[in-house]
Amino acid sequence: MKLLRRSEWALLAFILVYSSVPTVGGLIRVLELAGGPTIAPPNPRALADPLPITVHILTSFVFCLAGALQFLPSIKRQHPAVHRINGRVVAIAGCMSAATGLWMTHDYTFPAGLQGSLLYWVRIVLGSSMMVLIVWAVIAIRSRDRFRHTASILRAYAIGQGASTQTVMGIAWIVFAGSEATGPVRDAIMVSAWILNLAVAEILIRRLPKPGTRRTGSARQRSVIDRAKGTV
Template sequence: MAEPTVLAEAPETPPAQARPKWYRRPWIVPLFVIVGLFVAARLPGYLTFDTGDSLVDLQEAFPETHYLMLSGHILFGSIAIITCSMQVWPWLRQHHPKIHRISGRVYVFAGVVPSGLFALVVSILSVIGPAGKIGNVFLSLLWFAVTFAGLVAARRRRFQEHRRWMIRSFALCTSIVVNRVWLVIFLVALMPFLDGYYGGDMDALIEDAAVASIWISWVVNLMIAQWWLDRKPKRAKRVAPATKVAVGV
């Protein structure tokens, strides 16, 4: 007997997801704009070798040394934040892997290592109180740890693991930018307490706001990064069109 041809449903298959164009990732341009503006605002004051241009208070006992350490931290930190932003740019990673690898090495060895070492010294020299010093030291040590964990993972060709560690490194690196936002928020939030709790001492209020912003900036950034890594995005399914298959009778 002839075998009739009937329609049978092919199994569901996930859609082939085309990679979006670089300009369709809405966070790329704002990221580079914010990083560029931040570097342009912070770096020039530490290239003049004039302690009067420092944007933070210096140790009165040895202002030149403090300023020199700050200059090193900010110079290499600028390299770090620029190359780190390049590292998380998917288009660059996919289309120019060699540039991605080179910028990654620059990030680690010309950014994180020198900037982090200077940051440890600056944290100790800082005129802020012990709570602020400890917050900055923890940030520097964590930045070292997660970055080198990412480097080791890449050397072992564990690229998914490498990506996760470098997202954490990016979160810690960019916390310095977010720190300024938190500082403004805490200053506004504490201002009603100036005359009461602080007895009119504006310096004490500013220090408390600065300490709070030091801690919350990198802690919240790290929490957001971990949430991003642990999330389970929904994957759309597409039913394949019905196909003709021969069914024997």
């Protein structure tokens, strides 16, 4: 029995590669803060208060990579215990990632070129929303509401993957403009990345089986069978 279908392996590989774009830089930062060699440009905020950024990088790494497994149908179907245990890890990591993101947004002092009012408030709103969505996903699955569970975790995952899309869009801007984006342009790129991710999440949610779909289909089948029996 195959663990995953070919399409699932392709999806998993894409998510892992996509998630690694900001993760590599983040792990390099963690190694630096732990006393390793300096590779990335200095970050005075991280040096002054390394705890929130270290926890944020590590939990975001777990949330994005372990979270990718939660969307694979074969894992859900063939290994439900793995799906449940991994789901708990993902939920805890996601909440810690969002909480430390809010911590840094509020407590760190950012230069105006790195975070304006727009980006500050969007980070506050989305970080809070990510935590609420994860909690709601847990409540939904305990109520056996799989549609709301999957929809909520998809939205939370889209928010958590913001850094990946932001990195890709930031690199594209450097290639296009020849320099790194700062100020309002940077804010706009960062916010646009979250909007794009959430738009993709909504498209995927629309394709999910709606609650009662199977029951409705079964009812129709029974109705057809009953009518057929009535004609005999």
